[in-house]
Amino acid sequence: MSVRAHPTRTRSLQYVALAGYLIFLGFPLLWMLSTAFKSSQELADITPRLIPSDPILDNFGDAIDRADLVHAGANSLQVALATTVLVIAMTLPAAYGLARYKTWLRPVTLSWILIGQVFPVILVAIPLFLILDQFSLTDSLVGLTIVHAVYALPFGLWMLQGYITAIPRDVEEAGAVDGAGRLRILVSIILPLLRPGVVATALFTFIASWNEFFFALVLIQDPDKYTLPRTLVRFVGASDQVQLGPLAAGALLATLPSLVFFLLIQRRLTAGLLSGAVKG
């Protein structure tokens, strides 16, 4: 009743809440942007300002030169893209099987996947290192890609099987009635309908791999193979010492590719998230 009686006020409150949420999410990014343009003297000022009083670009030069940001960015891009392709290629058929064939194996498998997620990564670091070493995959971007893919698989599988479950079986049955075989149904009917889910899963996988630090730290030793998070940590020293300007500039530059990736597929992602949220 009250919502109908005061639609304008309700809508205004919704916008205020949305604006508040946007500020909550966006402010750290905005502060990082501001910090990236501040000198160390301004960063030591007792009165913090969002707009730098005397903006400088030196931090970006420092970040690019000292952290070899371009090379590390190329490594991160290789690993994140390869991880994304691998995860999508492996989760698609597995998610279809889990969603459509509802045997006793389904809840067992899904529970197993969930249980696997609760173990801290530090527990598996050493055995994983030893196994990868057997195959000469330590200090290798291929090895890192495999590890990232393994860690992204469960979440991808959960997401995708939710999207597939949301596609009515009637659609497939209608295709079968029209004479389409199983493969044709999958390629021509399911895949196009699943596109938002694939895009959403790809985005989450890409960002997870792009940001991953621990395995990059443990597995990669050759500076030529450092990924972005691995190289940015050099601006953090002992006893709370941080070179905040170069770190913010480097982190800002490191954020840009995932932002661009997000912007490129934003429309499809929104559709995918909504369909997953309502029906998954």
Added chain:
Amino acid sequence: MNVKHLAGVALVACLVASCATSTNESDETSDSGDSEGPVTLRFNSLAFQEPTIEASKAIVDAWNAEHPDIQVEYVQGSWDSVHDQLVTQLQTGKAPDIIHDESADISGFARQGYLADLSPYLSDEVKDAVPEGVWDAVTVDDKVIAAPTLLQSYMVFANTDLLQQAGVDIPAGETWAWDDFQAAAAKATTDDTYGVAWGLAEPTATVTSLGMNFGATFFDGEGDDADITVGDPELALPARIHEMTYDDQSIDPTSLTLSGSDALPGFLHGKYAMTVQGSYVAQQLVQDAPEDFHWAVLPPLSAESAAQAANPQTLSVPAESPHVEEAAEFIDYFMAAQNLAKVAEGDWLIPASSEASDAVAADTGGDNGWNEILNSGEYLTKAPFQSVTNYPQWDDQIATPALQKYFADEISLDELQAELTDGWADVSGG
């Protein structure tokens, strides 16, 4: 459709390129260190400030030029992640040949047998140049498990204008008595200014190290076989800080919740007359202080003594390295006075060797607090807690929260004593 195809081709190309480049690179590096050709040693350096990184790389370059058969590869590491990295690398036999760390961290690995004894390889010059108390900090089970390179001490940094306005004479002796420090802080406290800012968000390291001024030992014994003692000497420093905060009101209570670096902006803005910080903060003051801000490093604080815990940065060699002797030879070279002086100046830390300390004094003229900082080096010595296996757990789970509560005036001194003592029984299984 064309765009989609292109995107697909690009993805596959990236995947293939990733495999191709990584496999090739793996093949290249796996050959290093073979018996044929020069030995290649990997040096994981944690040098932080740019001048120190440059100085470290220059030392490596000079070594490589002089030693064609033993080449050192410089790898930039980070303090923030070195422990996690070493846990995996040492257990899997993949640690760098030369490990840069600090004694408090590396001692745990040494007790597990992961580090080589360097004493047979280090030269007499290096052994003689480093004080006995500092060698003690890197000696585990009678083995020298690292060469100590640089140290830090806790120093009082003063806004000299504020102290002089308050009528406090800038101390100039070898040490500065705690009572005089407390009196100066009270005198410099006004309606607008606190006498002291002390960033004690993580208070345990400060209390166990600077507490040695009052004869605090906290622990008796080594390794797993250690007992705790929390008596008057151990409680003297926390009690003094509490008294200055809540009775004298000369320490800003909010500063106790900050990290050391977070307290600096207020100091630079004239909100505090003094601040207690690690000696390396002098570098930040030189870099960031406004031109009209006049500051000084005051002499090391002293009660029963001016002793503080020596937790030197270290260079170690994994016991499993096939090139222990060569790596130790490089460490010996790194420890030469002029080399150590250069890396010390960059990070504004105290070189472990007396000759290097003299070289820094000569290079800097003792300006910008160098005299006082270098002077404080002579009081650094091994603290009992550095030999205790469960100390890090006690620090993290017991001492830090207990001290934070005490400094927030939430518990009494007796309750602090009980929490520190009973908590040790919990973490040590006693």
